[in-house]
Amino acid sequence: MAVFTTITDDDARQLLADYDIGSLVSLRGITAGIENTNYFLNTTRGEYVLTIFEVLTHQQLPFYIELMHHLAQRGIPVPSPQTRRDGARIGTLHGKPSAIVSRLPGGYEPEPGIEHCRLIGATLARAHMASADFELSQPNLRGLAWWTHTVPSVLPFLTPDQSAMLQDELAHQQQLDASPAWQSLPLGPAHCDLFRDNVLFAGTNEDPHMGGIIDFYFAGCDRWLFDVAVAVNDWCIHRNNGQLKPELVQAWLQAYASVRPFTAAEREAWPHMLRAAALRFWISRLYDFYLPRPAQTLKPHDPRHFERVLQLRRSEVVPALP
Structure with a gap:
């Protein structure tokens, strides 16, 4: 359930003013x-999504919203934050930051195909090119620094073999990150x-x-190849075992x-970046599984999925970049 803050019609009318x-x-x-708390908000002028941010603060939000x-201004299909009459794109509702964005068409595809x-x-790729002149900067807050900080807290929950692989892969990624090629x-x-x-x-499945692309609230400045690797590790796999589907x-x-x-x-780094992307989500899922936040309301993902993905990426020959 993602409605943590109840919004009434009167609240919405006041906000829309x-x-x-x-x-x-x-x-x-x-x-x-x-x-976050999310509502579909329909007005006489269009369809929108109203978000009340339960964790992010007013100070943290500008990077994501802007x-x-x-x-959106450059034609990339993403939710377009609506500008208030005072020129801002972040408001306040029930003492929490809020934003209204355009509602995109369609739904998510659980079994994507080639098209x-x-x-x-x-x-x-278009989004990466369009973001090249974006003026704000923020690191990927779930990047290498976070991995390094978080791994010691999850090690006590792992078997010796799991601990060895996790620490070995983290050391490998730290070494790569310090290299001139990286x-x-x-x-x-x-x-x-x-x-x-x-x-x-x-459209249809065929x-x-x-x-469009939604949910930018883990965005940050990182190597674009990492963004590609995160996606390929989810879009182009057999979901039951994490193996890559070469045609996808x-x-x-x-x-x-x-x-x-x-x-x-990038071609040289590609196999290692697929490992980095698997490591990132294995660590975060281990953390969410064993050390959940007290207010977390949804069952955390099983971390074993990305453990399997990382094991595969460390041992297999992956399709090369074109």
Whole structure:
């Protein structure tokens, strides 16, 4: 359940007075999500999503909100934050930060095929290119520094073999991160959480159309190849065992490269970046599973999935970048 703060119709009418997006038609809570309160907000001028931020503060939000605005202004299909009459895009509701964004069409595809992978691959590349001149900067808050800080807290819950693999992979990624080749990889604002349930498709399964990319609240500045690796590790696998589907990987990467060609350094780094992306989510799922926040209302994901993915990426030959 993602409605932690109850919003009434009168609350919505009062909030809408600060915008020029029409009068209230309907308000309905959204049950998806983990951290924020979300409502579908329909007005006489369009369909929107109202979000009340339960964890992020007014000081933390500008990077995410302004990145979405920046991308939307450049034609990337992302939720477009609405501007208030005072020029701001972040408001306050019940003492908490709030934002209204445009509602994108479609729904998420649990079993993406080749055409879905082509569409999102090209769209992510367009988003990376469009974000290159974004003026705000924030590191990926779930990047290497967080991994290094978090691993000691989850080690007591692991078997000796799990602990050995986790520490060995972390050391491998620390060594890579310090290398000149790694430092040369193209970087910029990245989504950092581009799982299949954060992308919407309209149309049909046989003839999908891009609806858009949602949920930017793990975004940060990171190497763009990391963004690609996170996505491929979720979009292009057999979900039961984490093995890559070569035909989906090829479609995803070729579509991305048709918009932003990969560099020689990225081709060299690719197998290691797939490991980095698996490590990131193994650590975060271990942390959420064994050390959940007291207020967490949803059952955490099973960390064993990304343990299996990491084991595979450390041992298999992965499809090369085009």
